[in-house]
Amino acid sequence: MRTPRIDLPVAEMPRRWYNLAADLPVPPPLGPDGKPIDPAALTAIFPENIVEQEVSTERWIEIPEEILEILLRWRPTPLRRAYALERHLGTPARIYYKDESVSPAGSHKPNTAVAQAWYNRQAGVKRLTTETGAGQWGSALSFACSQVGLGCKVFMVRISYEQKPFRKVMMQTWGGECVPSPSTETRAGRAILEQDPDSPGSLGIAISEAVEAAISDGSGETRYSLGSVLNHVLLHQTVIGLEAKRQLELAGETRPDVIVGCAGGGSNFAGLANPFVPDVMAGEPIEIVPVEPEACPTLTRAPYAYDHGDVAGMTPLLAMHSLGHTFVPPTIHAGGLRYHGMAPLVSAATAEGLMHPRAYGQLQCYEAAVTFARTEGIIPAPETSHAIAGAIDEALKAKASGEPKVILFGFSGHGLLDLKGYEAYFAGELENYPLPEEVLARSLAVLEGLPRPDRS
Amino acid sequence: MRTPRIDLPVAEMPRRWYNLAADLPVPPPLGPDGKPIDPAALTAIFPENIVEQEVSTERWIEIPEEILEILLRWRPTPLRRAYALERHLGTPARIYYKDESVSPAGSHKPNTAVAQAWYNRQAGVKRLTTETGAGQWGSALSFACSQVGLGCKVFMVRISYEQKPFRKVMMQTWGGECVPSPSTETRAGRAILEQDPDSPGSLGIAISEAVEAAISDGSGETRYSLGSVLNHVLLHQTVIGLEAKRQLELAGETRPDVIVGCAGGGSNFAGLANPFVPDVMAGEPIEIVPVEPEACPTLTRAPYAYDHGDVAGMTPLLAMHSLGHTFVPPTIHAGGLRYHGMAPLVSAATAEGLMHPRAYGQLQCYEAAVTFARTEGIIPAPETSHAIAGAIDEALKAKASGEPKVILFGFSGHGLLDLKGYEAYFAGELENYPLPEEVLARSLAVLEGLPRPDRS
Numbered sequence: 064m065r066t067p068r069i070d071l072p073v074a075e076m077p078r079r080w081y082n083l084a085a086d087l088p089v090p091p092p093l094g095p096d097g098k099p100i101d102p103a104a105l106t107a108i109f110p111e112n113i114v115e116q117e118v119s120t121e122r123w124i125e126i127p128e129e130i131l132e133i134l135l136r137w138r139p140t141p142l143r144r145a146y147a148l149e150r151h152l153g154t155p156a157r158i159y160y161k162d163e164s165v166s167p168a169g170s171h172k173p174n175t176a177v178a179q180a181w182y183n184r185q186a187g188v189k190r191l192t193t194e195t196g197a198g199q200w201g202s203a204l205s206f207a208c209s210q211v212g213l214g215c216k217v218f219m220v221r222i223s224y225e226q227k228p229f230r231k232v233m234m235q236t237w238g239g240e241c242v243p244s245p246s247t248e249t250r251a252g253r254a255i256l257e258q259d260p261d262s263p264g265s266l267g268i269a270i271s272e273a274v275e276a277a278i279s280d281g282s283g284e285t286r287y288s289l290g291s292v293l294n295h296v297l298l299h300q301t302v303i304g305l306e307a308k309r310q311l312e313l314a315g316e317t318r319p320d321v322i323v324g325c326a327g328g329g330s331n332f333a334g335l336a337n338p339f340v341p342d343v344m345a346g347e348p349i350e351i352v353p354v355e356p357e358a359c360p361t362l363t364r365a366p367y368a369y370d371h372g373d374v375a376g377m378t379p380l381l382a383m384h385s386l387g388h389t390f391v392p393p394t395i396h397a398g399g400l401r402y403h404g405m406a407p408l409v410s411a412a413t414a415e416g417l418m419h420p421r422a423y424g425q426l427q428c429y430e431a432a433v434t435f436a437r438t439e440g441i442i443p444a445p446e447t448s449h450a451i452a453g454a455i456d457e458a459l460k461a462k463a464s465g466e467p468k469v470i471l472f473g474f475s476g477h478g479l480l481d482l483k484g485y486e487a488y489f490a491g492e493l494e495n496y497p498l499p500e501e502v503l504a505r506s507l508a509v510l511e512g513l514p515r516p517d518r519s
Numbered sequence: 520m521r522t523p524r525i526d527l528p529v530a531e532m533p534r535r536w537y538n539l540a541a542d543l544p545v546p547p548p549l550g551p552d553g554k555p556i557d558p559a560a561l562t563a564i565f566p567e568n569i570v571e572q573e574v575s576t577e578r579w580i581e582i583p584e585e586i587l588e589i590l591l592r593w594r595p596t597p598l599r600r601a602y603a604l605e606r607h608l609g610t611p612a613r614i615y616y617k618d619e620s621v622s623p624a625g626s627h628k629p630n631t632a633v634a635q636a637w638y639n640r641q642a643g644v645k646r647l648t649t650e651t652g653a654g655q656w657g658s659a660l661s662f663a664c665s666q667v668g669l670g671c672k673v674f675m676v677r678i679s680y681e682q683k684p685f686r687k688v689m690m691q692t693w694g695g696e697c698v699p700s701p702s703t704e705t706r707a708g709r710a711i712l713e714q715d716p717d718s719p720g721s722l723g724i725a726i727s728e729a730v731e732a733a734i735s736d737g738s739g740e741t742r743y744s745l746g747s748v749l750n751h752v753l754l755h756q757t758v759i760g761l762e763a764k765r766q767l768e769l770a771g772e773t774r775p776d777v778i779v780g781c782a783g784g785g786s787n788f789a790g791l792a793n794p795f796v797p798d799v800m801a802g803e804p805i806e807i808v809p810v811e812p813e814a815c816p817t818l819t820r821a822p823y824a825y826d827h828g829d830v831a832g833m834t835p836l837l838a839m840h841s842l843g844h845t846f847v848p849p850t851i852h853a854g855g856l857r858y859h860g861m862a863p864l865v866s867a868a869t870a871e872g873l874m875h876p877r878a879y880g881q882l883q884c885y886e887a888a889v890t891f892a893r894t895e896g897i898i899p900a901p902e903t904s905h906a907i908a909g910a911i912d913e914a915l916k917a918k919a920s921g922e923p924k925v926i927l928f929g930f931s932g933h934g935l936l937d938l939k940g941y942e943a944y945f946a947g948e949l950e951n952y953p954l955p956e957e958v959l960a961r962s963l964a965v966l967e968g969l970p971r972p973d974r975s
Binding site for chain 2: 147210233238436437486
C-alpha cells in the first residue's frame, strides 16, 4: 500500500535552527546616516536576545526546550507525496510537499511566533505589537502570545481586514486585539488617512503603525514583532527545511531537483529552502524557485537596493530587493505576498544566482489551487497557491521532457479563512494585475539617493 | 522534555472497523406497516454493499485498501495530552483528547464520507445527495466525492447556511453543490416553505429533501448518503476509538476512567466510545459520557422509542431516543447537534445503562471553548465545545476529590469555519435555550401511536 505521508517521529524533531547568514554574509542594516547601525539601537523595538539572533553569524543555534515543547504540538509536520496530483497531471515527476497548514493557526507562521513570544517574555516584555497582511501572521502571534502569557495588538492591512472578516475573531479568541490599518491610533496611520481616507493599506503602512505603537508606549514593556523579512524570523522557520530534508531521505530520495515556495517577505520560502542552499553552493544540482505575484514582483522586477522596511521610513535601511517603500500593491487575495521588499537573505541569495525567482498572475494560481483541492484534498491559502502553480509548471515540464524529477514545494498554509477569494474566483470576478512599467518606475524613484549594497 | 502528542505510526493504522452491533443487538428498523423491513427495500436509497454493512452483526469488518490509502493522508490522528489545560485548571487529572480536526475537512466526518463515497462508486453510483447541519458533513462528503470521482449535492440547514456563509464555497472548491434547505427543489422543502417561508430548517427537513432528491432522480445513478445515526456510519468512525485505545497504551495508561464526547446524531461519539463498550460490559470501570445541548436534549429528556429519521417520515422507523421527528430545535451555533434523534447504537447503549448522557447550555460550552483555545491553542467547533465542557467538569471533579483520573475526550473538529458564533459570544449576544416542558411535551406527541422498542 502506498503511503501518501512521510512522518518524522517526535524524537527526530530538529533541536537547532540553521542560520544561512553563516554561509552567505549579507550587507549590514544602515542607520539614517547611511552607516551600519549599532545593534543596540534596535533594542527600542526588539529585546536584546532577539537582536543578538538577528545579527548572529553562528551556523547553528539551539532551540530552547520550552519552545520545542510548544512546537511539538504540531511539529514535525508531515511531508506529503502528491500521488493524486501526479496522476491528474500525468507527470513522471515525484511531487512532495511540506505541509505547514497543520499548525493551530493554519500556517508556518507559529514557528517564529512562538519563538519570538518566548524570547520576549524571557526579556521581561509584557506585550507585543505587530502588523498582518492576510491575517496569518496576526493569528499566529495571537496564538503564540496566549501560549506564553503576553498581550498582543495587531494592525491588519485594511483590505485584508475587509476580505477576511473572521481573522479578527480568530485573534480575539486567542486573546489578541486586531485593528484595521491605516488606523487613527498612530501618527503614521493618521498621515495616510489624511491623504487617502479610503486607503486599502499595505504591509509597509501597518509596520509603521505597529513599530510606532511599540516605541511610543510609555511603559517600556511593549516591543514589536515582525512576521517575516528579518534574519531571526527566517532562522526560526528553518525547522521546515531541516525536517523536509530528513523526510526526503526517509522517502528514499537523494535530493530534490527543484524546490518551489511562495515568497512575500520570504520567511516561509527561506524556512524551506535555506537549509538546502549550502548544498547548492557545494555544487548539487538543485534549482530553488521563489514564486511571487506579478502584482508585486519584488524579486523579478525590482533592483537589489537599500530600502526601508516600512512606508514611514521608521526602520533601518535593509539590503534587499525592493519595489520602493511607498509601493502599495493591487488588492490581490494573497495578502501575505503584498510586500514591497524581500528578506535580505533571500535577496542576497537571488542576487548571487542561488535562487531563480518567478512571478505568476492570480488567475493561474487560483486554477492551481482548485486543481490541488480536488486532487490532494487540502484547500490552499491564496499565498500557497503560488507555490502550487510553480510546482505544477515544473511537473508539466518534467512530463514534456520525460524526466522523473523530484519536486519539493512548500505548502505554507490552508485557505479556510480565505474562502472569500475562492468565491470571487468562482464568480469570475478576479483579474490579473501585471505591474505597468510606468507604475514600477514611479515606485522605484524613492530608492534614488539611497545607498546601494556592495556586491564585491 | 514532555511530549504533548502521542503519534501512532502509519503502520499501526487500524485495518478493521469495530461493529458494536455484534455485542449489543439493536431492535430492527421497521417499515410503514410496523414490521421489520426487508434490507432490500433500502437499496432505493443506499447501494447494496452499504445496506449489507448497515445490517451486519460481524464484529470486525475489513477496511478496503483504497479507502485506507485516502484515510492515511491524515490518519492515524494525534492523541494529545492537554498539559496546558491541566495546568490552567490545577487538576490532578490526566486529560487526553483525540484530535479529528486534522482532516482536510477539519472534522471526523471524512472517516465515513470517504468510505461511503468509495462503496457507492464500487456499486456504480455516479452522484450522492446529502444533508448538512453546521456544514461539517457536507464539506466532508464534497471532499470525499472529489477523491473518488462522484458528483455531490448538499442540502444545508438554512440557519447554518446563513451563519456559516463560507461552507458553501468550501464545498464548491471540492466540486460539490450546496443549496439552503428548505428549498424549492423538492416537494418536502416546498411543503415546509408553504407553512413557514422563514423556516430556519432542521436536519430532519434537510434529510427529507436529500432522500427525495436521490429517489426521484430518474437516472437510477444517484443515491443518498447520511453523515451520522446509522450503524454503517458509526462503524466507519470506530477508527477513532481503536487508535485512541492503542495511543493511551503507548502513553502508559491502563484505561481511561472517563470518556467524553459530543453527541448530535452520535457518530463522532460512537466512533470514539464504541470500541470501549465491550470493556465496560466486561466490568471495567469506565464512565462513558455523551454530551448534548440542553436546547436539543435527545438522550437526557426524550424516550427510547421508534421514530422516523426525517421530518417527512420518508425513512424507516428507527429504535432510538427521539424528541419527535417534527422537532425543530432553537438556532444554537452547534448546528451539528440540532438533530431530533440519536443513533440506534448509542440509544441502545444508553438505554442499557452503558452510557451516561449529560446536557449543557451553549454559554458554558463557549466559555470552555475559549479556555481551551487559550491553553491548548486549537479553536474548537461549537459542537466540540460540548465535549470540552464535559471534560473540564470531570477534571474539576477530580480536582475536588484529589483523584488523578484519566479523562479521554473527542476533539471532533476545529471551529475555523464557525467563527461567527465566537463573534456573537464575545459580543454577549448568545443565550441558553433550555427546552421548556410544554414544548417538549408537544414535540413528543408525534411518537404516540408509533411502536416502542422491545427491551426484554
